[in-house]
Amino acid sequence: MELPNINHDLLPIPTLMQLEPVGNYDHPPRFLLLYGSLRERSFSRFLTEEAARILQHFGGEVKIFDPTELPMVGSVDESHPKVQELRALSQWSEGQVWCSPERHGAITAVMKNQIDWIPLEQGALRPTQGRTLAVMQVCGGSQSFNVVNTMRLLGRWMRMFTIPNQSSVPMAYKEFDDAGRMRRSAYYERVVDVMEELFKMTLLMRGRTDFLTDRYSERNERAVKAINRQIAQL
Numbered sequence: 255m256e257l258p259n260i261n262h263d264l265l266p267i268p269t270l271m272q273l274e275p276v277g278n279y280d281h282p283p284r285f286l287l288l289y290g291s292l293r294e295r296s297f298s299r300f301l302t303e304e305a306a307r308i309l310q311h312f313g314g315e316v317k318i319f320d321p322t323e324l325p326m327v328g329s330v331d332e333s334h335p336k337v338q339e340l341r342a343l344s345q346w347s348e349g350q351v352w353c354s355p356e357r358h359g360a361i362t363a364v365m366k367n368q369i370d371w372i373p374l375e376q377g378a379l380r381p382t383q384g385r386t387l388a389v390m391q392v393c394g395g396s397q398s399f400n401v402v403n404t405m406r407l408l409g410r411w412m413r414m415f416t417i418p419n420q421s422s423v424p425m426a427y428k429e430f431d432d433a434g435r436m437r438r439s440a441y442y443e444r445v446v447d448v449m450e451e452l453f454k455m456t457l458l459m460r461g462r463t464d465f466l467t468d469r470y471s472e473r474n475e476r477a478v479k480a481i482n483r484q485i486a487q488l
Contacts, residue, residue, distance in 0.1 A: 258259075283456045285309050286347035287318045290354030290365030297426035299391040301445070302353045305390065308449040309351075314456075319343055319368065327370040337371050341381055344372050349386035349456040350414070351449075356393050356401045369408055383413040384463030388452040390421040390445070397424035413467065417455050426449040426488045 289302040306316040324336040332338075344350070354365035372381050387409045391401035402420045409416040423429055423441050436442050459466070 273352040276372070277472050277486050279460060281315065283314045283453065283460070284346055284348045285314050285316050285351060285456070286343045287316065287351040288353070288365065288368050289318070289321070290352075290362040290368075291362055292322055295434070296355075297423075297430060298353045298355050300436065301390055301421075301423060301426070302351065302429050303434070304355070304436045304442070304445060305351050305388075305449050308446055309453060312453045313448065314349075314453060321364050321368055324371065326368060327367055332371075335406055340368060340371055341373075341376065344385075345376075347385060347461065349388070349452055350382075351388045351390065351452065352409070353392070354405065356391055356398055357370050359398075359400050361401050361404050362430070365405075369412070372412070374412060384459070384467045385414050386452055386456045386459055387414040387416045388420070388448050389416065390448065391423070392426035393422065393424045394427070395425060402442040410484055412481075415455065415459065415466075417448070417451050419444075419451045421445050421448050437449075 284308075287302045287306055289296065289298040290299045302318060306318055309316050310311075319340055324340065325334055330337070332341075352369070353367065354361040357363075374380065374382070389402045389405040389409065391398070391405075399420075399422055401424055406416050406420075421441070421444050429439060429441055430436055436445070
């Protein structure tokens with residue numbers, strides 16, 4: 255998705271790209287962004303696009319998934335093109351941003367449907383394990399944290415490293431202009447803070463996720479299976 259330049263001057267972060275990741279990387283950090291509304295004037299999409307501009311400004315490679323025409327989980331086979339697109343993007347990403355409106359005190363069905371289509375395991379692949387995650391929400395009224403708290407729970411379940419900082423934008427209709435660009439405010443600065451932290455944590459995690467996600471219980475399970483295979487061959 256082609257995004258216009260950022261609205262506001264952001265201070266450079268010269269130290270970020272000086273961090274030395276473990277392993278060799280010939281590409282910038284990769285980020286997948288998901289939003290939770292299909293409305294034409296969607297504030298969660300606007301906020302997601304602002305986050306994408308900021309990540310691009312920091313030097314990241316960004317892709318935004320369009321949830322339009324993504325079927326409900328269980329209604330079609332996983333070979334559906336939109337499902338395959340979403341899963342491929344999740345596997346491609348090193349970090350993710352989830353942004354949803356609040357509906358009846360919780361995340362929207364559009365947001366949950368995207369997360370539900372991404373399995374914890376897909377053959378030998380784990381589309382979300384070890385990836386960094388930032389969570390954001392938009393509110394129609396006063397500020398709430400119901401949505402970001404729910405997405406934190408989901409991120410933990412998906413074995414993602416969710417950063418401490420988060421963004422909740424109250425009365426979102428006041429925070430965006432007619433073109434869908436976010437006005438300069440403390441809420442905008444918080445979004446910059448969140449994306450900066452996500453970018454930093456993603457760089458720090460590069461080449462270390464296998465080590466950090468290596469679990470005793472899974473090593474033990476593999477060892478038991480190997481012993482059982484050896485016994486079966488006797």
